[in-house]
Amino acid sequence: MMNDDKSAQLLTMESAIQSGNDEALVEENTIEAWLSCQEQRIKLIYTRPTENLLHLPSSLSFLTLSSCSLTNGALAVCLQGLTSLKRLHIAQIMSLTSFPSPEVLQCLSALKKLYIHSCWCLRSLGGLREVTSLSEVEIDSCISLELVDGNGIATIPSSLEKLSISGCHFHHKLQKLCIIGFGHLHSLESLSLNNMPDMCFLEGLSCPNLQDVHLINIPKLTAESFSQHHAWKSFTISSSEMLSLMLSIKDFKLPEKLYFKHYDEPSIKFESSANFTSIKSLEFSDSKVMSLPRSLENLSCLERIAFIQCPNLSSLPVFPSSLQQIEIRGCECLKRTCQAPNGENWPKVEHIRWKLFEFSNYKGGVSFTIQMG
Template sequence: MTLMMDDDISKHLQIIESGLEEREDKVWMKENIIKAWLFCHEQRIRFIYGRTMEMPLVLPSGLCKLSLSSCSITDEALAICLGGLTSLRNLKLEYNMALTTLPSEKESLTVSSSVLLNHMLMAEGFTVPLNLVLLYCKEPSVSFEEPANLSSVKCLNFLVCEMESLPRNLKSLSTLESLSIGCCPNIASLPDLPSSLQRIRISDCPVLKKNCQEPDGKSWSKFRTFAGSTSTNTKLASLDLPLEINEKLQAPGNSFFLNHNSTSLSKFAALLEYFAVAWSWHLLQVIFLMACYGTKENCVYCLCHFTAAASCQNLLKKQGYELRQLKDLNELGGSLRVENLENVIGKDEAVESKLYLKSRLKELALEWSSENILHLDVLEGLRPPPQLSKLTIKGYRSDTYPGWLLERSYFENLESFELTNCSLLEGLPPDTELLRNCSRLRINFVPNLKELSNLPAGLTDLSINWCPLVMFITNNELGQHDLRENIIMKADDLTSKLALMWEVDSGKEARRVLWIDYSSLKQLMTLMMDDDISKHLQIIGSGLMEREDKVWMKENIIKAWLFCHEQRIRFIYGRTMEMPLVLPSGLCELSLSSCSITDEALAICLGGLTSLRNLRLEHNMALTTLPSEKVFEHLTKLDSLVVRGCLCLKSLGGLRAAPSLSCFDCWDCPSLELARGAELMPLNLAGDLYIRGCILAADSFINSFFR
């Protein structure tokens, strides 16, 4: 991945690395690791098949032992490699992630002499396999004396050969689909090619390369005839030619496509990907060509089985990358992600995509990566099909929803709705009927969200992440001066706890937690900004950005954070209107991260969630205790609890009464009192207990702590 590193790949590699370092075996962790690995693996496969020059594995024919481990070798490369190893006794293949199948019994034949090949062809009952390779052939000329017996050959390779010309009767190979010529410096021209040929690849053949160039190359007319075919059986030419030739091949009017009438659809999709990566064609251009030249069945297949790549349109300010490319692709199915919507100049251009007509589409992601003033107009024009089951909006910069998100019955069966990095929205779409069938709701990085009402009654999975202006508090807690000051007094004790936490790893984990909360504090303090708060926020921000770990810097950061935290607590408890978190009783998954929820608000919220299985509480700085035993007794299905970065949490409350809890993670909660060991732990904890970044008393491991 060092050859193709970008932020997405780096992020997924970090997920894999950090997840594999964890000792506990959690369902959510397993899923995250697998998803991240699959993402990176997809990038690896695209990179391998996107190369512009072949690299066969050519080994001496007398090889007896071969071991290939943790390297990238494709199915065909392995088949060709093994085809000539007649002396091979031991073969070991380990961790080769590009392999999907082993060579078949008669998939490949490798010979080093055309004379030998012709003798084989004349043998009674001999059948040539699908792949034929001439390797290290030293004969100056090659001919096929019995071309009729080559009727089964679909792939023909000439590798590291000294011949001066290709077989003149190559045209008689009636089923040949792929021709590869590599490291054959003496070959100067192309013979007549069979009409069945769909792909030709030439590399490291300087004379032939020169003769295939326009306008004076001796073989240019044949190559041009082949590459420029406009028949229904359009073909693919993949040549190691200069950039200007590739540009000509990609020019309008030239069709480079797989013969979809005689080739499997899986190969059809694979070669589309090759186009997109190796020739830098944008994937949507490939889909556009597929819609023009391919069949509807091909289109549907590729969009269902090639979703990760073929469903992404990365809009650029250049011809061929506009939204109108989607206009006539009404058979589009599966999922579609449209990026860089800031490059769309207005509603009219967005309407040209005609997304609303794509009734086969199941999942849609609309993404902006920078600001402009037209977000609302563009989103208004990107009206999706009512049949959609999943909608994601990312990077949207407007405080108003488009009209179609205000129509109460617009979606027929929208099951998943996600808002990510939508910085100006203050709430969900106002009409509860719009999301009536929604079972999964994700709200990530929506910093101006101030209320969470109109939740779907059938919701089973809810995640609220980094919404610092959402403050859940009960009417009973409003204006309680004594309670508020008691919480602030307890926070003073946090100075020494944070200092101890800082010492463990030179402040690495403490800095991480404080940086996450610093972002929340900056947003929250916009509601109550004064000079003192601004000054303390600057101390936190500049201190956390410094790489060195100085004692005075650590103390200044902690003191500044405590000051801002006190203002936060006073602000939350000083509100004049309650805001309870009322959730549907059928909720199974709940994640609350970097939002403000008080002890009583959490207890009341959890009290009615009898179907809850997984609960995550992260970076919630207003929490000081978990709910009582009475609340946990009713959570009969709760299987997993994760508490992370809640710096002011002092008590696990009645957690020990949770009847079915099997996994408990507690990270970076330095205020938590764990001195009584087994008295605090769930009675039926049967799975994993993971404690990190918490302060344990010397006797914490006494009295059957791990019973």
């Protein structure tokens, strides 16, 4: 019977690939069929589960489970009684489909940090919501994971202070994270969402303690997601479209710290009509930007600017007199043009009090030079 089920799923995968009518539907059907085959394979492998149970000492404080054939039941046994566990890291376990029940996870009374990476078959976080000691959760490349239960409530505890979700872009249910899911995270201070190109709507950005927001490669996000936002301390984005979207929202106030990460456009534009006076720190990292706007001079409260791993950037605009610190790391072209006394950009940075430049020394290492104006 099991072989018949696998054959049917393989036929589903084959027909989905051959049809090619709807790319999104083909992708979803293929993933579902592949997951079903994985589940059937796991049942065949673990016909005697008692031989695969793992008992660990209750004094354990850090646990990493990686690249092993661990079943749902075996994980439950692993975690039972780990009352001292502070950090749990689970990575690349393709046989895992669900976290244990609330009864099992409630014993993790000391758990502070949870990292889940590349567990492609993981569908449910089980009773994770009951682990009220958790303060930080990071989920990366778990393409089958459903973050909400049947009632649309996120399966993460309200005690969370830092949440990072990355690379979960294949699952259609991630197109919308409901307000019920994030609205109960009253302790949330940092939210990072990366590489989720299909997500259109995000609610819950009005969490009262939310200070740091990272939205990287979420091109379909709409302005409605920010209708009830409050002032943040820092905001990290990856495109000019996201910046324009923010500025189009009535009464939206830019935070003190504005960061551009993985910005793949050659230039950036600051609209002259926008109010940038709230920005004190501006940073570009891992970006392909080649030029900066002249209007940067109008950021009258700007105190710090940083360029990290921006290999295409070689020239700088005139900076405002308020600027006190400039940092250049991993930008060889820019670093050369900012050297005293003959660098092309030296006259533009000479007045800045703190200049932090990274350079490679003759031994192949990395060093820093700090210059005071």
